[in-house]
Amino acid sequence: MLKKIASTFIIKVLIATLNLAIVIVLSRYIGASGKGEASLIVTTIAMILIFCNMIGGSSLVYFVPRYNTLLLFIISNLWSIIICGISYFIFKIFAIIPASFIVPVVLLSLINSFLETNLTILLGKEKINSSNYIALLKTTINFIILWLLIKSYDQVNIDAYIYSLYASMGLGLIVSTILILPYLKTVSFTGIKPLFYELFKLGFLNQAGHVMNFISFRFSYFLLVKYSGESVLGVYSNGISLTESLLLITNSFATILYPKISNSKDAEASQSMTLVMTKMSTLICILALIPLLLLPSSFWTWLFGYEFAGVKQVIFLIAPGILFYNIILIIGHYFSGTGNYKMNTMANFIGLIITVTASILLIPTYGILQAGIISSCSYLGIAIFVMISFAKESKIKIHHLFPSLSDFKWLIKQAKGMLKQ
Numbered sequence: 164m165l166k167k168i169a170s171t172f173i174i175k176v177l178i179a180t181l182n183l184a185i186v187i188v189l190s191r192y193i194g195a196s197g198k199g200e201a202s203l204i205v206t207t208i209a210m211i212l213i214f215c216n217m218i219g220g221s222s223l224v225y226f227v228p229r230y231n232t233l234l235l236f237i238i239s240n241l242w243s244i245i246i247c248g249i250s251y252f253i254f255k256i257f258a259i260i261p262a263s264f265i266v267p268v269v270l271l272s273l274i275n276s277f278l279e280t281n282l283t284i285l286l287g288k289e290k291i292n293s294s295n296y297i298a299l300l301k302t303t304i305n306f307i308i309l310w311l312l313i314k315s316y317d318q319v320n321i322d323a324y325i326y327s328l329y330a331s332m333g334l335g336l337i338v339s340t341i342l343i344l345p346y347l348k349t350v351s352f353t354g355i356k357p358l359f360y361e362l363f364k365l366g367f368l369n370q371a372g373h374v375m376n377f378i379s380f381r382f383s384y385f386l387l388v389k390y391s392g393e394s395v396l397g398v399y400s401n402g403i404s405l406t407e408s409l410l411l412i413t414n415s416f417a418t419i420l421y422p423k424i425s426n427s428k429d430a431e432a433s434q435s436m437t438l439v440m441t442k443m444s445t446l447i448c449i450l451a452l453i454p455l456l457l458l459p460s461s462f463w464t465w466l467f468g469y470e471f472a473g474v475k476q477v478i479f480l481i482a483p484g485i486l487f488y489n490i491i492l493i494i495g496h497y498f499s500g501t502g503n504y505k506m507n508t509m510a511n512f513i514g515l516i517i518t519v520t521a522s523i524l525l526i527p528t529y530g531i532l533q534a535g536i537i538s539s540c541s542y543l544g545i546a547i548f549v550m551i552s553f554a555k556e557s558k559i560k561i562h563h564l565f566p567s568l569s570d571f572k573w574l575i576k577q578a579k580g581m582l583k584q
Contacts, residue, residue, distance in 0.1 A: 402477020
């Protein structure tokens with residue numbers, strides 16, 4: 164299993180490196196304001212995808228081993244079309260984003276939703292490498308097209324980023340569709356109504372949590388734009404991107420854990436696997452966080468440009484929350500893998516209450532400091548709830564979820580063994 168995790172981790176490192184390169188290119192060439200616009204576009208797409216995933220989404224990993232894949236594919240994609248159509252009219256009526264962004268955001272959301280459905284089907288079939296390679300291809304194309312448009316065609320504006328998203332998501336959709344075609348050969352519409360009901364029931368519980376999660380973690384983006392401007396959002400989003408990159412190993416563990424638990428009938432083995440992965444990912448996250456905190460502010464202004472001097476402040480404010488979020492990701496995937504989406508929904512509701520309450524109190528002076536503190540407090544609240552819930556279910560003490568010196572020694576031993584192979 165460690166080899167699978169290591170392989171997934173390496174690919175995610177490559178993806179993160181390319182994403183960092185994209186952030187650098189956007190920051191250097193279109194500035195903090197342009198980077199803020201790019202963050203607003205990506206965040207709005209993510210918001211639409213949450214509702215697209217009300218039927219389908221990550222819950223498909225649970226359904227793929229149990230139901231007809233073609234039915235899952237059709238139902239999920241039809242739902243995405245409906246949601247994206249509704250989103251278009253909502254954005255036309257309410258000034259949530261600039262009018263010029265509406266069509267690109269809706270189209271990109273639809274393409275991305277189709278792509279995510281394909282990748283989730285591959286994940287449900289435990290074709291983890293295929294899913295990872297497509298994600299890597301998508302990010303690579305995104306960077307190449309963006310770089311060519313800016314450097315070779317002098318497209319130094321947000322349009323270059325939008326065009327690169329079209330190209331990368333479109334190619335990813337084509338390749339992933341080819342790969343899932345063998346699983347779509349069984350044509351049977353028997354049981355489509357009860358399947359739709361089950362998809363919506365579990366999908367709604369799962370995505371209700373994601374809606375709350377989105378508001379808790381990305382609500383600050385919209386508030387920063389409104390009260391502090393797009394330039395401040397550009398700085399804040401860069402700091403967020405850097406700290407969230409530390410979750411690479413956590414996502415690698417979770418990518419392996421989720422389908423394993425979904426396909427397992429041994430509750431005790433699943434809980435043991437979750438416990439080990441929680442401790443290991445937390446330990447690695449701590450080790451990765453140290454050098455990031457030590458880098459001086461001058462390094463970030465050299466990397467992104469003089470407008471990004473506040474990046475270091477964001478990193479310090481978000482760092483504690485990232486450690487808590489690491490725990491949330493692993494245990495949350497355990498609950499999702501067992502079909503217990505209600506637990507994640509309850510956890511995210513706690514984070515939502517913390518975020519909304521604190522934001523309302525601080526809105527008159529809302530800035531980077533307030534956004535960072537609120538985010539870390541929200542992460543902490545959610546982490547405490549999921550740790551207590553998992554500890555009760557698996558009959559362990561909460562402190563068992565934290566890595567010890569023996570865990571560190573075991574990790575070093577495993578790493579040395581893999582290097583010798």
